Amino acid sequence: MAPNTPTSFETDLELLRSSAVAAGIIASGYFRRSLKTWTKENASPVSEADIVVDKFLFASLLAARPDYGWxxxxxxxxxxxxxxxxxxxxxxxxxTRGFIKGEDSWTVSLAVVEDGRPVAGVVYAPIRDEMYDACLGGGARLNGSPIKRSRRPGTSPLIPAPGAVHQEMQAAGLDYARGPAYPSLAYRLVQVATGKLDGAVARRGAQDWDIAAAALILTESGQDFADVCTGYPQFNKRDVRHGALAALADPSLKPVVHAALIKVYGCPAETAISNASQS
Structure with missing residues (x-):
């Protein structure tokens, strides 16, 4: 390979997979044990395991790809x-909140982003022994096999949603059941690909690291994923926060779910205009 030839997406995915497994082993050593925890400025929890795993990944990934950003x-x-x-x-x-509580659906979420879009991604749930991965144009897999949605016919759609969004969807007459709200947003999103969920939503404020890998896995498995204000998310911008998000397996759900999210959370431009008018 010539010095300036970029590695293939598949090669980057192999690196992410092996790194996720090693990170999962490290994190599992802290799981369901006495753990140092604290709260960050944004009121979200963090543990000593988060920091140890982050330092490992920083060292190992950038050693392998020193010209990549972080x-x-x-x-x-x-x-x-x-x-x-x-x-x-x-x-x-x-x-992390679920990790601290001893719930087993936490994940290691890793992606490579090129020109604003994810091109390789892994969502790994070590305790559940589930490795979701995808590379751009290469499809999505669960433990090495192509992901195939599996749902019982005739059942109501399963969509976990915050209370206010739930109320809006009910008021719109949507017939659905509230599915399990896994603490890991990445894990929740990829369950739309497997069929364990028919939709998954997130309030405004999710950041690139929460969704980049899952976004690729969803699109490579044929599921719709969008920031309800701007469309498919763009990554590695100066501001890494996103508007309200929805992953949906059934296109007929999109109008009601998107409308509910916009009504509850609004869109960033609308909020800025509203704040300016009140000042």
């Missing part, structure tokens, strides 16, 4: 990433 929930942001062709987008433990 964006992680547990690392201070560095604007140098904005000038990089490819960027690692990392959540060392997605679902």
């Amino acid at each position: 964006l992680s929930e547990e690392t201070a942001d560095n604007a140098e990433r904005l000038g990089k062709k490819r960027v690692f987008v990392v959540d060392p433990i997605d679902g």
Whole structure:
């Protein structure tokens, strides 16, 4: 390979998979044990396991790809990433709150983003022994086999949703059941691909590391995923926060679910205009 030839998406995916497994082993050593925890400025929890895993991934991934940028929930942001062709987008433990409580659906979520879109991604749930992965144009897999949705016919759609969104969807007459709200957003999203859920939503404020890997897995498995205000999310921008999000397996659900999310959370531009008018 010539020095300036970029690695293939498949090769980057192999790196993410092996790194996720190693990270999962490290994190599992802290799981359901006495754990140091604290609260960050945004009131979200963090544990010593998050920091240890983040440091491991930073060292191992950038040793393998020193020319890539870095964006992680547990690392201070560095604007140098904005000038990089490819960027690692990392959540060392997605679902920290559940991890601390001893719930087993937490994940290691890793992605490579190129020119604003994810091109390789892994969502790994070590305790459940579930490895979801995808690369751009290569399809999505669960434990090495292509992901195939499986749902019982005739059952109401399963969509976990916050209370206010739930009320709006009920008021619109949507016939559905509230599914399990897994603490890991990445894990919740990829269950739309497997068929365990028919939809998954997120309030405004999810960040690149929460969704980059899951976004690719969803699109490569043929599921609709969108920021309800702007469409398919763009990644590695200066502001890594997103509007309200929805992953949906059935296109007929989209108008009601998107409308409910916009009514509850609004869109960033609308909020800015509203705030300006009140000042």
